[in-house]
Amino acid sequence: DAKTTQPTSMDCAEGRAANLPCNHSTISGNEYVYWYRQIHSQGPQYIIHGLKNNETNEMASLIITEDRKSSTLILPHATLRDTAVYYCIVAGNNRKLIWGLGTSLAVNP
């Protein structure tokens, strides 16, 4: 499974868009990009996933570059409750998720 690279930490002002980048340059053709977040002392929460097209749901948007080597998770209007560690994971049909250290996002008032 491909591994990912994310910034260690990011800050965002409340009400502004949070754009979280992820590099996955060794991604294979059948691997999906998944995003989860984890608020302190809770289980990871699934946010969104995609293969090659951009995706949007009620929580976020996922933008995947045409070469699929990187992606960006967008939280359109960040709130204080979005403060969490965000994990970008790529996984294929064997379904093993390899978890890195993620990006610690701080949303500031």
Add this chain to the structure above:
Amino acid sequence: DGGITQSPKYLFRKEGQNVTLSCEQNLNHDAMYWYRQDPGQGLRLIYYSQIVNDFQKGDIAEGYSVSREKKESFPLTVTSAQKNPTAFYLCASRVTGNSNQPQHFGDGTRLSIL
């Protein structure tokens, strides 16, 4: 509500004692997973099961055991052979029919050694 229930939320173990962590799901998911998370680290896979009465070792299975007698339940036993059991344990499940469906997680059990 549908979801994954882990119990207890906090658990304390004495030296040399086995303890069992419960994971129950009512999502009708076929696959279930156990992860361990240490402070400041990502999740590591302990065991997983794709179907009832079958399970496979993950990356750090030593000192742990599981069973999968029912679709809804996937208990994890932390044995006395696990020398560093203090961690946050997370259970997940997912649908297997569509290979790209995500795993969904419970709220975890925090295990500490007395």
